Amino acid sequence: MSDLPISVRLNPETGIPEQYDNHIQRSLSDLKGQFQNEVEYYRMMAEEDRLLYEVYELSRPHVSGELLTGVSVIHSGLIGDEFVMTKGHFHEVLETAECYYCLQGQGAMVLENPEGDCVVEPMQEGSIVYIPPRWAHRAVNTSLKDKFVFLFVYPAHSGHDYGTIESRGFRKLVLYKDGEAVIVENPGWSAQGSE
Amino acid sequence: MSDLPISVRLNPETGIPEQYDNHIQRSLSDLKGQFQNEVEYYRMMAEEDRLLYEVYELSRPHVSGELLTGVSVIHSGLIGDEFVMTKGHFHEVLETAECYYCLQGQGAMVLENPEGDCVVEPMQEGSIVYIPPRWAHRAVNTSLKDKFVFLFVYPAHSGHDYGTIESRGFRKLVLYKDGEAVIVENPGWSAQGSE
Numbered sequence: 001m002s003d004l005p006i007s008v009r010l011n012p013e014t015g016i017p018e019q020y021d022n023h024i025q026r027s028l029s030d031l032k033g034q035f036q037n038e039v040e041y042y043r044m045m046a047e048e049d050r051l052l053y054e055v056y057e058l059s060r061p062h063v064s065g066e067l068l069t070g071v072s073v074i075h076s077g078l079i080g081d082e083f084v085m086t087k088g089h090f091h092e093v094l095e096t097a098e099c100y101y102c103l104q105g106q107g108a109m110v111l112e113n114p115e116g117d118c119v120v121e122p123m124q125e126g127s128i129v130y131i132p133p134r135w136a137h138r139a140v141n142t143s144l145k146d147k148f149v150f151l152f153v154y155p156a157h158s159g160h161d162y163g164t165i166e167s168r169g170f171r172k173l174v175l176y177k178d179g180e181a182v183i184v185e186n187p188g189w190s191a192q193g194s195e
Numbered sequence: 196m197s198d199l200p201i202s203v204r205l206n207p208e209t210g211i212p213e214q215y216d217n218h219i220q221r222s223l224s225d226l227k228g229q230f231q232n233e234v235e236y237y238r239m240m241a242e243e244d245r246l247l248y249e250v251y252e253l254s255r256p257h258v259s260g261e262l263l264t265g266v267s268v269i270h271s272g273l274i275g276d277e278f279v280m281t282k283g284h285f286h287e288v289l290e291t292a293e294c295y296y297c298l299q300g301q302g303a304m305v306l307e308n309p310e311g312d313c314v315v316e317p318m319q320e321g322s323i324v325y326i327p328p329r330w331a332h333r334a335v336n337t338s339l340k341d342k343f344v345f346l347f348v349y350p351a352h353s354g355h356d357y358g359t360i361e362s363r364g365f366r367k368l369v370l371y372k373d374g375e376a377v378i379v380e381n382p383g384w385s386a387q388g389s390e
Contacts, residue, residue: 003328005304005330006324006325008322008323011321012320058325064290065290065350066328067292067294069323097260101296101346121200121202127203127204127205128201128202128205129202129203130200130262131200133198153262153294155350156292
């Protein structure tokens with residue numbers, strides 16, 4: 001009876017699981033090169049390598065048939081006119097999906113496939129986004145004051161390919177303009193990658 | 196650009212997805228032989244083949260890497276001293292997991308593996324239950340007045356084996372006794388099955 005079912009309650013105030021195995025924290029320094037406004041990025045870094053987002057995950061074997069699940073908390077704020085966002089990645093096993101459910105706040109999922117289609121799906125409390133296999137994904141917190149908190153579930157054998165997005169970016173950006181979130185083409189997007 | 200991401204909002208009052216592809220409805224007649232009190236079962240059936248639970252699911256290809264997701268709504272009530280529950284099943288591909296997140300109400304997941312270990316995990320709003328591969332699962336609504344509503348995600352190649360549970364039952368029952376839900380050994384459980 002080694003592999004028992006797992007029962008976890010999310011904190012009703014914060015959405016954070018009351019037990020978890022992995023706590024991943026990503027700060028400004030982890031997203032070097034990902035924000036458009038480099039002057040502002042380095043100015044902020046000099047002040048503080050501030051925390052941008054956190055992931056609370058249950059640990060499971062990384063094999064087909066298992067699922068990885070947990071909660072992501074994206075903090076609020078701007079780097080220049082860009083909202084706080086995750087690094088974004090493809091799955092290493094490209095033919096794997098992912099499912100999100102928004103628990104708190106508001107945000108957007110920036111999604112792009114290898115053919116170059118790029119869509120942005122807004123999320124609010126009670127939204128589900130289903131990401132079919134082959135779509136890279138980045139979460140963006142479009143609030144300037146509230147956390148964007150969501151549940152995720154994906155096949156445990158998916159793996160992560162961060163490198164493609166790190167070097168090329170997504171084709172679209174979510175920016176703060178005139179008091180709201182707007183979606184624009186990414187002027188810094190590179191077909192070849194930045195390296 | 197055929198296989199786009201899917202964005203669906205859950206109705207904030209009911210938890211039901213505002214769009215879905217499959218709507219499965221199960222009534223008393225679909226659970227023939229599953230409740231202990233057959234006299235009461237047939238008395239109720241003679242009155243009305245009442246709806247016990249509903250599943251709202253997004254349609255996806257049944258292949259590894261895809262996920263099936265949606266919302267289950269378990270209605271409230273008693274059949275004798277047994278709460279309304281789902282049929283319960285193993286996955287046909289036994290080595291596949293499932294993940295539940297409770298949106299509304301309260302309930303229990305009855306879980307059993309082929310080795311005969313049986314556990315019951317209570318759920319309330321904000322609970323996650325992770326069902327490892329190999330565990331059969333049945334949802335029970337332990338409220339007499341509110342719906343038990345939960346989000347589910349499982350690998351799309353899992354398939355369903357309903358027959359094992361239909362013929363043998365689970366080793367444990369969740370009953371209403373003296374105003375509360377109690378877990379008891381199933382006196383009708385059969386090592387050989389009922390057929």
